[in-house]
Amino acid sequence: MTIRYPRPLRPGDTVGVTAPSSGVPAPLHARLHHAAEVVRARGYDVRLGATATGAGIVSAPADVRAAELTAMVTDPAVRAVVPPWGGELATDLLGRLDWEALAADPTWLVGFSDVSTVMLPLTLRTGVATLHGQNLMDTPYDVPDGVLGWWEVASAGQGAELVQRSPRRYRSAGWDDYEEHPDVSTWTLDAPGEWVRLDAHADAGEPVDVAGRLIGGCLETVAPLAGTPYGDVRRFAAEHAPEGLVVYLDILEWDALYVGRALWALRHAGWFDAANAVLVGRTQAPDAGGRTQHDAVRDALGDLGVPLLAEVECGHVPPYLALVNGALARVQHGPQESVVTQRLVP
Numbered sequence: 653m654t655i656r657y658p659r660p661l662r663p664g665d666t667v668g669v670t671a672p673s674s675g676v677p678a679p680l681h682a683r684l685h686h687a688a689e690v691v692r693a694r695g696y697d698v699r700l701g702a703t704a705t706g707a708g709i710v711s712a713p714a715d716v717r718a719a720e721l722t723a724m725v726t727d728p729a730v731r732a733v734v735p736p737w738g739g740e741l742a743t744d745l746l747g748r749l750d751w752e753a754l755a756a757d758p759t760w761l762v763g764f765s766d767v768s769t770v771m772l773p774l775t776l777r778t779g780v781a782t783l784h785g786q787n788l789m790d791t792p793y794d795v796p797d798g799v800l801g802w803w804e805v806a807s808a809g810q811g812a813e814l815v816q817r818s819p820r821r822y823r824s825a826g827w828d829d830y831e832e833h834p835d836v837s838t839w840t841l842d843a844p845g846e847w848v849r850l851d852a853h854a855d856a857g858e859p860v861d862v863a864g865r866l867i868g869g870c871l872e873t874v875a876p877l878a879g880t881p882y883g884d885v886r887r888f889a890a891e892h893a894p895e896g897l898v899v900y901l902d903i904l905e906w907d908a909l910y911v912g913r914a915l916w917a918l919r920h921a922g923w924f925d926a927a928n929a930v931l932v933g934r935t936q937a938p939d940a941g942g943r944t945q946h947d948a949v950r951d952a953l954g955d956l957g958v959p960l961l962a963e964v965e966c967g968h969v970p971p972y973l974a975l976v977n978g979a980l981a982r983v984q985h986g987p988q989e990s991v992v993t994q995r996l997v998p
Contacts, residue, residue, distance in 0.1 A: 653891045654998035655865070655978040657781045658731065658758040661806040663695030665731040668724035669788055670701035673739025673766040675711030676789070682834035683789055684736055690792045691734075694803055699730065710741050718748040721770070725759045732806050736788045738765025743873070746773060746882050755780045760806040763787045764902060765968065768869025773882035775867065775977040779892050781996070784869060784900075784966070785974030789830070792837045796821070796971050805974045810996050816973050818990040820846050822934055823970045839970045845934065847990045850950045851960035860959040860985040864928040865893035866975050866994065868900035868966070875914040878921035886922035898981050899924060900931040902967040907940035908948040915952035929959040929983055933967020961985060 661667075669688065676684045684705070688698045701720045703711040711717060724733045749770070755778035761771050762783040771782035785802040786793070795801045798817035808814060824843035828836045849860065867885060868874075877883025889897050903911055924930060932949050939945060946962055953960050961983070965973045975981075979994040 653779050655779050655781055655892055656755070656758050656998070657810045657996050658760045658806070660809045661696070661731045661760065661803065664697070666697040666699050666729045667691050668699045668701065668727070668730040668733040669704050669736060670720045670724050670733060671703040671706060671711035671735055671739070672717050672721050672745055672770055673710060673735070673742040674737065675703055675706030676736050677707055679831045681705060683830035686834050687788045687791045691803070699724070704736055710739065714744040714748060718745045721745070722749065722753065725754050725761065726757065728757060730759060732760040732762055734762040734788045734802065735767050738763065738767050738787070738870070740766060742766045742769040743876065745770060751777050754778070762802045762806065764972065765870050765904065766873050769873040769877070771977060772867070772869045772874050773877065776884055776888045777882070779978065781976050781978035783974060783976055786972050790972070792835065793839050794837055796839070796841060799965070799971050800974045802974050805976060808996060812996045814994045814996070816992050818847060818965055819971060820844060822965070825936065841971065845963055847964055847985050848946070848962045849959065849985070850946055850954055850962050851956070851958065852950070852954040854959070857987055860929070860961065860983060862898070862929045862959055863980065863982045864896040864898040866898050866900065866979050866981045867977050868902070868975070870902045870904060871911065871914055872904050872906055875918055878918050878923065883921070886925055889926035892978065893926060895980060896928040897926045898929045898931065898983055899927045900933070900964065900966045900975060902933040903935040903937050903945065904968050905937050907938045908943040908945050909940045911937070911945060912943070912948035912952055915949065919952060924953065924956055927956065927958055929961065930956065931964040931966055931983070932960070932962045934963045934965065934969040935967055936969060959985070
Protein backbone atom coordinates (compact mmCIF):
# COMPACT_ATOMS: atom_id res chain seq x y z
CA MET A 653 0.00 0.00 0.00
CA THR A 654 1.12 3.56 -0.62
CA ILE A 655 0.38 6.99 0.79
CA ARG A 656 -2.30 8.98 -1.03
CA TYR A 657 -2.23 12.76 -1.04
CA PRO A 658 -5.24 15.02 -1.48
CA ARG A 659 -5.49 17.03 -4.68
CA PRO A 660 -3.68 20.36 -4.26
CA LEU A 661 -5.70 23.28 -2.98
CA ARG A 662 -6.27 25.80 -5.76
CA PRO A 663 -7.79 29.32 -5.85
CA GLY A 664 -11.56 29.06 -6.04
CA ASP A 665 -11.64 25.84 -4.02
CA THR A 666 -13.65 25.71 -0.81
CA VAL A 667 -12.10 25.46 2.64
CA GLY A 668 -14.48 23.92 5.14
CA VAL A 669 -14.50 24.95 8.79
CA THR A 670 -16.02 22.46 11.20
CA ALA A 671 -15.34 21.75 14.87
CA PRO A 672 -14.96 18.02 15.50
CA SER A 673 -14.01 18.85 19.07
CA SER A 674 -14.56 22.33 20.56
CA GLY A 675 -16.27 25.24 18.86
CA VAL A 676 -15.52 28.94 19.25
CA PRO A 677 -17.43 30.79 22.00
CA ALA A 678 -19.21 34.05 21.23
CA PRO A 679 -16.54 36.41 22.65
CA LEU A 680 -14.06 35.03 20.10
CA HIS A 681 -16.31 35.01 17.03
CA ALA A 682 -14.58 38.14 15.73
CA ARG A 683 -11.31 36.21 15.54
CA LEU A 684 -13.00 33.27 13.82
CA HIS A 685 -14.52 35.51 11.16
CA HIS A 686 -11.28 37.43 10.73
CA ALA A 687 -9.42 34.15 10.17
CA ALA A 688 -12.02 33.13 7.58
CA GLU A 689 -11.54 36.45 5.79
CA VAL A 690 -7.78 35.87 5.70
CA VAL A 691 -8.41 32.56 3.96
CA ARG A 692 -10.81 34.23 1.52
CA ALA A 693 -8.19 36.87 0.78
CA ARG A 694 -5.89 34.07 -0.38
CA GLY A 695 -8.43 33.20 -3.06
CA TYR A 696 -10.52 30.46 -1.44
CA ASP A 697 -14.17 30.21 -0.60
CA VAL A 698 -14.87 29.46 3.06
CA ARG A 699 -17.76 27.39 4.36
CA LEU A 700 -18.40 27.80 8.09
CA GLY A 701 -20.21 24.81 9.51
CA ALA A 702 -22.80 25.08 12.27
CA THR A 703 -20.46 23.43 14.77
CA ALA A 704 -17.76 26.08 14.34
CA THR A 705 -19.56 28.35 16.79
CA GLY A 706 -20.92 25.65 19.07
CA ALA A 707 -20.49 26.37 22.77
CA GLY A 708 -19.37 24.01 25.52
CA ILE A 709 -16.67 21.40 25.94
CA VAL A 710 -17.77 19.97 22.58
CA SER A 711 -19.31 21.96 19.76
CA ALA A 712 -22.33 19.66 19.29
CA PRO A 713 -23.45 16.09 20.01
CA ALA A 714 -21.05 13.51 18.62
CA ASP A 715 -23.40 12.38 15.83
CA VAL A 716 -23.80 15.98 14.65
CA ARG A 717 -20.06 16.63 14.68
CA ALA A 718 -19.34 13.37 12.86
CA ALA A 719 -21.97 14.13 10.22
CA GLU A 720 -20.71 17.66 9.55
CA LEU A 721 -17.07 16.54 9.35
CA THR A 722 -18.04 13.74 6.97
CA ALA A 723 -20.14 16.05 4.80
CA MET A 724 -17.25 18.47 4.38
CA VAL A 725 -14.51 15.90 3.80
CA THR A 726 -16.59 14.05 1.20
CA ASP A 727 -17.88 17.15 -0.64
CA PRO A 728 -15.94 17.36 -3.94
CA ALA A 729 -15.99 21.18 -3.79
CA VAL A 730 -14.20 21.20 -0.41
CA ARG A 731 -10.47 20.60 -0.83
CA ALA A 732 -9.34 21.36 2.72
CA VAL A 733 -11.06 21.09 6.09
CA VAL A 734 -9.51 23.29 8.77
CA PRO A 735 -11.10 23.23 12.24
CA PRO A 736 -10.90 26.44 14.27
CA TRP A 737 -8.78 24.68 16.89
CA GLY A 738 -8.65 21.51 19.00
CA GLY A 739 -10.41 20.70 22.24
CA GLU A 740 -10.81 17.67 24.46
CA LEU A 741 -13.15 14.91 23.25
CA ALA A 742 -12.83 14.27 19.51
CA THR A 743 -12.22 10.65 20.48
CA ASP A 744 -15.99 10.17 20.72
CA LEU A 745 -16.19 10.49 16.91
CA LEU A 746 -13.93 7.58 16.03
CA GLY A 747 -16.54 4.83 16.12
CA ARG A 748 -19.03 7.03 14.25
CA LEU A 749 -16.91 7.79 11.18
CA ASP A 750 -16.95 5.86 7.90
CA TRP A 751 -13.21 5.79 7.24
CA GLU A 752 -13.53 4.38 3.72
CA ALA A 753 -15.89 7.21 2.79
CA LEU A 754 -13.50 9.81 4.22
CA ALA A 755 -10.65 8.33 2.18
CA ALA A 756 -12.52 7.82 -1.10
CA ASP A 757 -11.63 11.25 -2.52
CA PRO A 758 -8.84 12.50 -0.26
CA THR A 759 -9.28 16.01 1.14
CA TRP A 760 -6.73 17.83 3.26
CA LEU A 761 -7.61 17.59 6.94
CA VAL A 762 -5.59 20.22 8.77
CA GLY A 763 -4.92 21.12 12.40
CA PHE A 764 -3.28 19.99 15.60
CA SER A 765 -4.05 19.35 19.26
CA ASP A 766 -7.30 17.34 19.55
CA VAL A 767 -7.76 17.40 15.77
CA SER A 768 -4.89 14.90 15.65
CA THR A 769 -7.25 12.46 17.37
CA VAL A 770 -9.02 12.18 13.99
CA MET A 771 -6.13 12.96 11.62
CA LEU A 772 -3.83 10.25 12.95
CA PRO A 773 -6.37 7.39 12.58
CA LEU A 774 -7.28 8.61 9.09
CA THR A 775 -3.67 8.25 7.98
CA LEU A 776 -3.01 5.04 9.93
CA ARG A 777 -6.16 3.25 8.73
CA THR A 778 -6.36 4.45 5.12
CA GLY A 779 -2.95 5.76 4.07
CA VAL A 780 -4.41 9.20 3.29
CA ALA A 781 -2.02 12.01 4.22
CA THR A 782 -3.14 14.56 6.81
CA LEU A 783 -1.59 17.91 7.74
CA HIS A 784 -0.48 18.60 11.31
CA GLY A 785 0.00 22.37 11.30
CA GLN A 786 -1.60 25.65 12.20
CA ASN A 787 -5.33 25.65 12.84
CA LEU A 788 -7.78 28.22 11.49
CA MET A 789 -7.50 30.60 14.45
CA ASP A 790 -3.71 30.68 13.89
CA THR A 791 -4.01 31.35 10.16
CA PRO A 792 -3.84 35.16 10.34
CA TYR A 793 -0.36 35.01 11.88
CA ASP A 794 2.60 35.75 9.66
CA VAL A 795 4.67 32.57 9.61
CA PRO A 796 8.33 33.18 10.42
CA ASP A 797 11.07 32.66 7.84
CA GLY A 798 11.74 28.99 7.24
CA VAL A 799 8.24 27.85 8.25
CA LEU A 800 5.40 27.02 5.85
CA GLY A 801 1.74 27.87 6.36
CA TRP A 802 -0.80 25.06 6.09
CA TRP A 803 -2.19 26.65 2.90
CA GLU A 804 1.26 26.45 1.26
CA VAL A 805 1.59 22.76 2.04
CA ALA A 806 -2.00 21.99 1.01
CA SER A 807 -1.33 23.73 -2.33
CA ALA A 808 1.64 21.49 -3.10
CA GLY A 809 1.16 18.65 -5.54
CA GLN A 810 2.22 15.05 -5.26
CA GLY A 811 5.97 14.80 -5.67
CA ALA A 812 6.59 18.25 -4.20
CA GLU A 813 9.55 18.83 -1.88
CA LEU A 814 8.86 21.07 1.11
CA VAL A 815 11.73 22.43 3.18
CA GLN A 816 11.28 24.00 6.62
CA ARG A 817 13.89 25.26 9.05
CA SER A 818 13.64 25.89 12.74
CA PRO A 819 13.51 29.66 13.34
CA ARG A 820 15.36 28.95 16.60
CA ARG A 821 13.05 31.39 18.34
CA TYR A 822 9.76 30.76 20.14
CA ARG A 823 7.12 32.35 22.36
CA SER A 824 8.23 31.92 25.95
CA ALA A 825 4.82 32.27 27.62
CA GLY A 826 1.19 33.23 27.25
CA TRP A 827 -1.28 33.66 24.41
CA ASP A 828 -2.66 36.60 22.49
CA ASP A 829 -6.02 37.98 23.60
CA TYR A 830 -8.28 37.30 20.60
CA GLU A 831 -11.22 39.02 22.27
CA GLU A 832 -9.31 42.26 22.65
CA HIS A 833 -7.26 41.91 19.45
CA PRO A 834 -9.16 39.69 16.97
CA ASP A 835 -6.92 40.72 14.08
CA VAL A 836 -3.53 40.09 15.72
CA SER A 837 -1.15 38.83 13.05
CA THR A 838 2.35 38.83 14.55
CA TRP A 839 3.61 36.13 16.87
CA THR A 840 5.76 37.30 19.74
CA LEU A 841 8.82 35.05 19.40
CA ASP A 842 10.77 36.48 22.28
CA ALA A 843 13.07 33.61 23.30
CA PRO A 844 15.93 31.79 21.58
CA GLY A 845 15.57 28.05 21.41
CA GLU A 846 17.28 25.22 19.53
CA TRP A 847 16.46 21.55 19.14
CA VAL A 848 18.07 19.42 21.84
CA ARG A 849 19.38 15.90 21.38
CA LEU A 850 18.39 13.53 24.21
CA ASP A 851 19.28 10.00 23.07
CA ALA A 852 21.65 8.05 25.28
CA HIS A 853 25.36 8.00 24.50
CA ALA A 854 25.00 10.63 21.78
CA ASP A 855 27.18 13.70 21.65
CA ALA A 856 24.78 16.63 21.92
CA GLY A 857 26.57 18.28 19.00
CA GLU A 858 26.70 15.21 16.80
CA PRO A 859 24.91 15.89 13.50
CA VAL A 860 21.65 14.08 12.74
CA ASP A 861 20.64 13.08 9.21
CA VAL A 862 17.83 10.51 9.07
CA ALA A 863 14.73 9.79 6.98
CA GLY A 864 11.38 8.07 7.37
CA ARG A 865 7.63 8.50 7.01
CA LEU A 866 6.22 11.15 9.33
CA ILE A 867 3.57 10.08 11.79
CA GLY A 868 2.41 11.60 15.05
CA GLY A 869 0.16 14.00 16.90
CA CYS A 870 -0.67 15.42 20.32
CA LEU A 871 0.51 13.03 23.03
CA GLU A 872 -2.43 13.67 25.37
CA THR A 873 -5.01 12.85 22.70
CA VAL A 874 -3.31 10.14 20.64
CA ALA A 875 -1.65 8.11 23.40
CA PRO A 876 -5.04 6.71 24.50
CA LEU A 877 -5.44 5.33 20.94
CA ALA A 878 -2.55 2.89 21.36
CA GLY A 879 -3.84 -0.67 21.43
CA THR A 880 -7.09 0.31 19.69
CA PRO A 881 -8.01 0.02 15.99
CA TYR A 882 -7.34 3.75 15.69
CA GLY A 883 -3.72 3.82 16.86
CA ASP A 884 -1.94 0.90 15.21
CA VAL A 885 1.37 2.54 14.27
CA ARG A 886 3.12 -0.83 14.00
CA ARG A 887 0.70 -1.93 11.27
CA PHE A 888 1.02 1.38 9.44
CA ALA A 889 4.80 1.01 9.39
CA ALA A 890 4.54 -2.51 7.97
CA GLU A 891 2.06 -1.52 5.25
CA HIS A 892 3.15 2.00 4.31
CA ALA A 893 6.65 2.71 5.56
CA PRO A 894 9.36 0.28 4.44
CA GLU A 895 11.72 3.24 4.90
CA GLY A 896 10.88 3.39 8.61
CA LEU A 897 9.23 6.20 10.55
CA VAL A 898 9.93 9.61 11.97
CA VAL A 899 7.56 9.78 14.93
CA TYR A 900 6.72 13.25 16.27
CA LEU A 901 4.82 14.01 19.47
CA ASP A 902 3.35 17.25 20.80
CA ILE A 903 3.15 17.58 24.60
CA LEU A 904 0.50 20.07 25.67
CA GLU A 905 0.04 20.07 29.44
CA TRP A 906 0.80 16.71 31.04
CA ASP A 907 3.43 16.90 33.72
CA ALA A 908 6.63 14.89 33.40
CA LEU A 909 5.28 11.82 35.21
CA TYR A 910 2.20 11.58 32.98
CA VAL A 911 4.41 12.08 29.93
CA GLY A 912 6.72 9.29 31.05
CA ARG A 913 3.86 6.85 31.52
CA ALA A 914 2.34 7.75 28.16
CA LEU A 915 5.62 7.33 26.29
CA TRP A 916 6.22 3.96 27.88
CA ALA A 917 2.69 2.91 26.88
CA LEU A 918 3.39 3.90 23.26
CA ARG A 919 6.68 2.04 23.37
CA HIS A 920 4.96 -1.10 24.65
CA ALA A 921 2.41 -0.74 21.82
CA GLY A 922 5.17 -0.76 19.20
CA TRP A 923 4.97 2.89 18.17
CA PHE A 924 8.76 3.18 17.98
CA ASP A 925 9.65 -0.27 16.64
CA ALA A 926 10.19 1.13 13.13
CA ALA A 927 11.32 4.60 14.18
CA ASN A 928 14.45 6.07 12.63
CA ALA A 929 14.05 9.17 14.80
CA VAL A 930 11.66 10.62 17.37
CA LEU A 931 10.82 14.33 17.55
CA VAL A 932 9.26 15.80 20.69
CA GLY A 933 7.70 19.22 20.64
CA ARG A 934 8.68 22.19 22.74
CA THR A 935 6.35 22.39 25.72
CA GLN A 936 5.47 24.62 28.64
CA ALA A 937 4.11 21.65 30.59
CA PRO A 938 5.41 21.26 34.15
CA ASP A 939 8.11 19.06 35.57
CA ALA A 940 7.10 16.66 38.36
CA GLY A 941 8.49 14.22 40.89
CA GLY A 942 11.98 15.61 40.55
CA ARG A 943 11.92 14.89 36.81
CA THR A 944 12.01 17.40 34.00
CA GLN A 945 10.13 16.96 30.75
CA HIS A 946 13.44 16.05 29.12
CA ASP A 947 14.10 13.46 31.84
CA ALA A 948 10.75 11.83 31.10
CA VAL A 949 11.45 11.59 27.38
CA ARG A 950 15.02 10.41 27.94
CA ASP A 951 13.96 7.72 30.40
CA ALA A 952 11.29 6.24 28.13
CA LEU A 953 12.96 6.60 24.74
CA GLY A 954 16.60 7.50 25.21
CA ASP A 955 17.90 3.97 24.61
CA LEU A 956 16.00 3.29 21.37
CA GLY A 957 19.24 3.67 19.44
CA VAL A 958 17.87 6.40 17.16
CA PRO A 959 18.14 10.21 17.29
CA LEU A 960 15.80 11.65 19.89
CA LEU A 961 15.23 15.37 19.40
CA ALA A 962 13.33 17.63 21.79
CA GLU A 963 12.29 21.30 21.59
CA VAL A 964 11.03 20.76 18.02
CA GLU A 965 8.38 23.14 16.64
CA CYS A 966 5.68 20.46 16.48
CA GLY A 967 3.84 21.40 19.64
CA HIS A 968 1.57 23.99 21.20
CA VAL A 969 4.34 26.57 21.61
CA PRO A 970 4.47 28.97 18.63
CA PRO A 971 5.69 28.80 15.93
CA TYR A 972 4.42 25.56 14.38
CA LEU A 973 5.97 23.56 11.56
CA ALA A 974 3.52 22.10 9.04
CA LEU A 975 4.09 18.32 9.08
CA VAL A 976 2.34 15.87 6.74
CA ASN A 977 1.45 12.52 8.23
CA GLY A 978 2.62 10.02 5.65
CA ALA A 979 5.16 12.22 3.88
CA LEU A 980 8.70 10.96 3.42
CA ALA A 981 10.80 13.24 5.60
CA ARG A 982 14.49 13.89 5.97
CA VAL A 983 15.48 15.36 9.34
CA GLN A 984 18.81 17.15 9.64
CA HIS A 985 20.09 18.76 12.80
CA GLY A 986 23.39 20.31 13.72
CA PRO A 987 24.93 23.30 15.46
CA GLN A 988 24.04 25.70 12.64
CA GLU A 989 20.52 24.69 11.64
CA SER A 990 17.70 22.18 12.03
CA VAL A 991 15.78 21.21 8.89
CA VAL A 992 12.82 19.03 7.98
CA THR A 993 12.48 18.27 4.25
CA GLN A 994 9.23 16.56 3.26
CA ARG A 995 8.57 14.84 -0.04
CA LEU A 996 4.97 14.17 -0.96
CA VAL A 997 5.65 10.79 -2.55
CA PRO A 998 3.53 7.61 -2.42
